[in-house]
Amino acid sequence: MLEHLELFFRSIFVDNMVFAVFLGMCSYLAVSKKVSTAVGLGAAVIFVLGVTVPLNWLLDQYLLQEGALVWLGPEYADYDLGFLSFILFIATIATMVQLVEIVVEKFSPSLYNSLGIFLPLIAVNCAILGGSLFMQAREIPNIGLALNYGISSGIGWFLAILAIAAIREKIRYSNVPAPLRGLGITFIITGLMGIGFQSFGGMLTGDNEPPEEAQTTTVETKEDKEIKKEIEDKEKAISYNEAINK
Amino acid sequence: MALLSKKDANLIKDPLADNNPITIQVLGICSALAITAELKASVVMAISVLFVLGVGNVVISLLRNIIPAKIRIIVQLVVVAALVIIVDQVLKAFAYDLSKTLSVFIGLIITNCIIMGRFEAFALGNGPWKSFLDGIGNALGYGVILVIVGFFRELLGSGTLFGMKVLGDPIAKTGLYSIGYENNGFMIIPPAALIVVGIIIWVQRSRNRALIEEA
Numbered sequence: 001m002l003e004h005l006e007l008f009f010r011s012i013f014v015d016n017m018v019f020a021v022f023l024g025m026c027s028y029l030a031v032s033k034k035v036s037t038a039v040g041l042g043a044a045v046i047f048v049l050g051v052t053v054p055l056n057w058l059l060d061q062y063l064l065q066e067g068a069l070v071w072l073g074p075e076y077a078d079y080d081l082g083f084l085s086f087i088l089f090i091a092t093i094a095t096m097v098q099l100v101e102i103v104v105e106k107f108s109p110s111l112y113n114s115l116g117i118f119l120p121l122i123a124v125n126c127a128i129l130g131g132s133l134f135m136q137a138r139e140i141p142n143i144g145l146a147l148n149y150g151i152s153s154g155i156g157w158f159l160a161i162l163a164i165a166a167i168r169e170k171i172r173y174s175n176v177p178a179p180l181r182g183l184g185i186t187f188i189i190t191g192l193m194g195i196g197f198q199s200f201g202g203m204l205t206g207d208n209e210p211p212e213e214a215q216t217t218t219v220e221t222k223e224d225k226e227i228k229k230e231i232e233d234k235e236k237a238i239s240y241n242e243a244i245n246k
Numbered sequence: 247m248a249l250l251s252k253k254d255a256n257l258i259k260d261p262l263a264d265n266n267p268i269t270i271q272v273l274g275i276c277s278a279l280a281i282t283a284e285l286k287a288s289v290v291m292a293i294s295v296l297f298v299l300g301v302g303n304v305v306i307s308l309l310r311n312i313i314p315a316k317i318r319i320i321v322q323l324v325v326v327a328a329l330v331i332i333v334d335q336v337l338k339a340f341a342y343d344l345s346k347t348l349s350v351f352i353g354l355i356i357t358n359c360i361i362m363g364r365f366e367a368f369a370l371g372n373g374p375w376k377s378f379l380d381g382i383g384n385a386l387g388y389g390v391i392l393v394i395v396g397f398f399r400e401l402l403g404s405g406t407l408f409g410m411k412v413l414g415d416p417i418a419k420t421g422l423y424s425i426g427y428e429n430n431g432f433m434i435i436p437p438a439a440l441i442v443v444g445i446i447i448w449v450q451r452s453r454n455r456a457l458i459e460e461a
Contacts, residue, residue, distance in 0.1 A: 020436055025275040026359040083335060086353050087327040094320050126276040126357040133350035178458050179451035180444070183272060187444035194437030 004148050011152035014201055017127050018160035019194035024127030028161050029186060038165035046154030048122050049131045052093050053150030054143050056132040059088055089132045097122055127157050164190060257379040261387035267360045268391045269447045274360035277351045278392055279439040285408050287347050288396030292389030298329045298355055303381030306369040322365050330355045360388055395442050403433030
């Protein structure tokens with residue numbers, strides 16, 4: 001339960017799709033002129049991420065990882081189809097988006113009318129593929145967490161596009177320097193919001209670190225060691241130089 | 247007769263400045279920002295996109311009369327994904343550390359809007375040679391911004407370029423650091439990339455006022 005809660009807050013605030021890793025920036029910039037359209041796209045992203053991340057998790061677990069094919073029989077244990085993950089993930093996403101579009105059109109025409117034009121756009125939204133690729137890179141351990149990860153990173157993206165759309169609606173009344181109008185000021189505002197979101201980084205540094213974090217911490221300590229070694233080397237070099245100067 | 251006719255040359259020249267994919271067309275921003283903390287990663291990313299876009303544009307252009315319009319997006323995605331897998335495997339084989347730094351962002355070239363954007367807007371309606379030039383031009387325009395952002399972020403943030411200490415040694419206090427200069431740690435964090443791109447847009451539009459948007 002605790003790890004679910006932690007992953008949820010981490011994906012929304014600390015590793016926010018837009019502010020920390022810049023995923024889905026293209027549609028974020030293009031569709032954020034009005035709050036109402038931003039809400040439509042945001043909702044569609046949450047939905048599609050929530051469907052595709054668990055699906056791709058299953059694909060990754062039972063088809064792509066090294067030794068994942070072992071359920072077919074022991075002689076398949078050595079296969080590693082990892083290099084196929086890009087093409088399988090994007091195919092899953094493209095088909096799911098198409099499928100979702102057909103289903104929504106059939107059963108909820110009103111939702112289709114509000115989401116309609118955004119659904120095809122989503123197939124090429126980097127946030128969707130990025131969600132699956134990060135899910136793979138972070139080795140999320142079970143399908144519940146994968147579902148959680150998909151939905152919560154979708155919510156993070158939703159919050160980001162909602163915030164920027166609201167700001168852009170207001171900024172129309174301000175006197176922005178002409179060359180910065182439109183795209184330029186949006187970039188800079190996003191940067192400032194990103195700096196704000198950086199402050200969430202300290203939120204989840206408690207004792208109960210899940211295994212996925214343990215990995216990153218070991219990487220950090222390795223880097224730390226290298227830095228320490230560099231500093232030591234430099235100090236040695238300095239003292240050596242001083243000795244020579246004397 | 248020159249190698250390129252004037253029209254063809256414009257296909258390469260336009261995206262470098264007045265029709266730049268990042269600052270004007272607003273395409274391919276996602277990957278442009280995340281990996282520009284170091285100049286080396288920016289250059290590798292630019293080269294990868296150059297390869298994928300150049301080859302992909304030609305392939306799509308050759309296939310443009312065969313692809314049924316309804317499933318063209320899936321066909322395009324498959325072509326890009328195949329090319330990106332090649333890039334990814336090559337990087338893993340010959341530059342493993344770098345491919346770790348770039349992590350998922352090589353994979354994200356697939357959904358890089360520049361690629362889909364150029365396929366849709368150009369390769370589907372033009373011959374292979376023109377599409378090739380258009381692909382190269384747009385990838386170069388993308389690369390230029392990446393390299394500029396990477397240059398400033400690495401120089402101001404770590405005081406290095408390609409990992410070489412060009413401003414002196416911050417610990418031994420040589421070079422610029424001896425007169426009290428400090429690295430700006432702010433440039434290393436992700437949001438700084440957005441602000442640098444914002445400033446590039448500002449500079450570009452002040453120089454060429456025709457590009458200013460109506461508010």
